[in-house]
Amino acid sequence: MKRMFLILMIVSLAMGIQLQAQKYITKNGKIHFYSDAPTEKIEAFNNQVNSALDITSGDFIFRVLMKSFQFEKALMQEHFNENYVESHKFPNASFVGKVTNVTEIDFQKTGTYQAQIEGDLNLHGITQKISEQGTFEVKDGKIHGKSTFYIAVADYDIKIPQAVITNIAEKIEVNVDILLEPLNK
Amino acid sequence: MKKWMKILVLFAVIGIAAASYVYVFVYNKAHPDYRKLEPNFSLSSESCFEAFKKDASEANQRFIGQMLQLSGTLNQIESTEKQTIFYFIHSEGMFGNEGVRVNMLPDEQLSEIISGQDITIKGYCTGYNQTDVILEHGSVIY
Numbered sequence: 001m002k003r004m005f006l007i008l009m010i011v012s013l014a015m016g017i018q019l020q021a022q023k024y025i026t027k028n029g030k031i032h033f034y035s036d037a038p039t040e041k042i043e044a045f046n047n048q049v050n051s052a053l054d055i056t057s058g059d060f061i062f063r064v065l066m067k068s069f070q071f072e073k074a075l076m077q078e079h080f081n082e083n084y085v086e087s088h089k090f091p092n093a094s095f096v097g098k099v100t101n102v103t104e105i106d107f108q109k110t111g112t113y114q115a116q117i118e119g120d121l122n123l124h125g126i127t128q129k130i131s132e133q134g135t136f137e138v139k140d141g142k143i144h145g146k147s148t149f150y151i152a153v154a155d156y157d158i159k160i161p162q163a164v165i166t167n168i169a170e171k172i173e174v175n176v177d178i179l180l181e182p183l184n185k
Numbered sequence: 186m187k188k189w190m191k192i193l194v195l196f197a198v199i200g201i202a203a204a205s206y207v208y209v210f211v212y213n214k215a216h217p218d219y220r221k222l223e224p225n226f227s228l229s230s231e232s233c234f235e236a237f238k239k240d241a242s243e244a245n246q247r248f249i250g251q252m253l254q255l256s257g258t259l260n261q262i263e264s265t266e267k268q269t270i271f272y273f274i275h276s277e278g279m280f281g282n283e284g285v286r287v288n289m290l291p292d293e294q295l296s297e298i299i300s301g302q303d304i305t306i307k308g309y310c311t312g313y314n315q316t317d318v319i320l321e322h323g324s325v326i327y
Contacts, residue, residue, distance in 0.1 A: 025280050027316070028265060047267065048288065050280055050314050065319055067249060067311035074216045081250075091245050091312040183281060 024143050024180035025052045031064060031176055035169040042076055042168065044069040051178045053143065058102030060117060062095040062176075084158050084168075085124050093123045095130075105136060112137045117147065124156045134176070143180040148173065219322035220290065222252045224307045230257030230273035230285045237313035238276070245312060253320060254307040255285060262300050269295055271306065271323065280316045287323035298325065 029049030035042040050063040066087040071077040081087040097119010099105070105113040118131045134147030150171045153160065160168050186194075226248065233255055237244040261272035261282070268288055275284040287308050289295060298304065308320030 023279075027280060027286070047265075048286070048314075048319060050316055052279065063314045063316070065312040065314050068319060068321060070321075073212070074214050075212055077216075087312075088245075088249060091249055092314065183279075 022056045023052060023054050023183040025183050026050070026178050026180050029062070029176070029178035031069075031174065033069075033175070034173040036173070037169045038166045040167040042071070044071045044077070044080065046070070049176075049178065051145075051180065052183075053099070053145075053180055055102065055105075055107045055143075058099040060095070060097055060099050060119065062093075064093045066091055066093060084153075084160070090123075090125045093121070095119055095121045097130075099136075105138075107136075107138055107143065110139050115145070115147075121151070123151070124158055126156045128155050141182060145176065145178045145180060147176045149176075150174065219252070219309055220324045222307075222309075224254035225251040227254040228256075230255040231275050234273070234275045234284050234318055237318050241313050241315075248310045248318075249312050251310050252307055253310050254305065254326065255287075255320070256305045257285075257303070259298065259300055259302055259304045260284070262295075262298065267291070269293070271298075271304075272317075278316060283316050284318070285320065286317040287320040289323040289325075293324050295325070 027050050028047060029051045031046045031049050033044055046064060046069045048065070048068055051061065053060050066085050067081055069077070069080065071080065085093075097117055099115050100118050101114075101116045105115065113136045115134045115136050116131070117134055118129070120127045121130045130149070130151075132147055132149040134145060137144040137146075150173055152171050153168070154170065233248070233253060236248070255273070257273045259271055260274040263270040263272065268291055271287040271289060272282065273285040273287075274282045277283060287306055289306075305326040306320075306323050307326055308323035311319045311321055313319070
C-alpha cells in the first residue's frame with residue numbers, strides 16, 4: 001500500500017512538472033513596425049509584449065498596449081495614438097490563435113523550426129483572421145520566436161487622411177521577436 | 186528695389202520662417218520631459234491595479250495617457266539590456282505575477298533602490314494588458 005502511494009506521489013509530481021513546462025511565456029516580447037511610404041519612413045517599437053505558448057495544444061496569444069509603441073518623433077506618436085489607432089478607444093491589440101504544426105516541432109531538441117501560425121488578430125476594434133509563417137529556435141530550455149508579416153491598414157478600419165496618404169504605407173511591416181521561457185509558478 | 190520686389194522678398198522671408206518654425210517646433214518637436222511632468226493622480230499601486238482589475242474600461246478612461254504617482258512596496262527589479270523595470274506585485278495569473286509594471290527612464294539613478302523597500306514613483310500610464318498595469322518613463326520621487 002505504501003509502495004503504491006509512493007508511486008502515485010512520484011507520478012503526480014512528474015505530471016505537475018510536465019504541465020508547468022508545457023507553457024512558455026514572456027512579458028518582454030518585442031514588436032517593431034515599419035511603414036515605408038514614398039514621402040516618409042515611419043517605425044515604432046514596443047518592448048513589453050505579453051505572449052504565451054502552450055507547446056502541447058499549440059495555443060498562442062499576444063497582448064500589446066498601443067500606447068506603449070515608441071516613435072522617434074513625438075508628432076508621429078501623437079498622430080498614431082490619436083488619429084489612426086485611437087488608443088483611447090482601443091488601448092489593446094491582441095492575437096489569439098494556434099501554432100497549427102506544433103506536433104512537428106520538437107521543443108525538447110535544440111534547433112530552428114518553421115512554425116505555421118493562424119488565428120484572430122484584433123487591432124483598432126477589428127478582428128481579422130491571419131495566417132503567417134514564423135520560426136521557433138529552441139535552445140537552452142527557451143523558445144525564441146520570430147516572424148515578419150504585413151498588415152493592411154484598411155483591413156483594420158484605420159483611416160489615413162488624404163493629405164498624408166503618401167506618408168503612410170498601405171501595408172505595414174510587422175516584426176515580432178519573443179523569447180519565451182518556461183512558466184514556473 | 187522696386188516695391189513689388191520688396192513685397193516678394195518679404196513674403197519669401199515670412200514663408201521660410203513659417204516653414205522653419207513648423208519643421209523645428211511641430212514636425213520635430215521633442216518628446217515631453219516626463220521627469221518634469223506633474224502627476225495627474227496620486228494613489229497606491231494596489232489601488233491602481235485593483236481599479237483596472239475591477240473595471241478595465243472605466244480605469245482606461247480615467248488613467249490612460251495620464252501621469253500617475255504610485256506608492257507601494259517594490260517587489261521586483263528586472264534589468265534588461267535597455268531598461269530597468271520595477272514591479273509592484275498584487276496578484277497571480279496565467280503570466281505569473283500580476284501588478285504594476287514601471288519601465289524606468291534610462292538615465293534614472295536607481296543603484297540605491299532595492300527590492301522590498303517602500304517607494305513612490307511616477308510614470309505615464311499606457312494601460313492594462315490583462316496582466317499588468319503599465320507605466321512608461323518612470324522616475325523615483327524622493
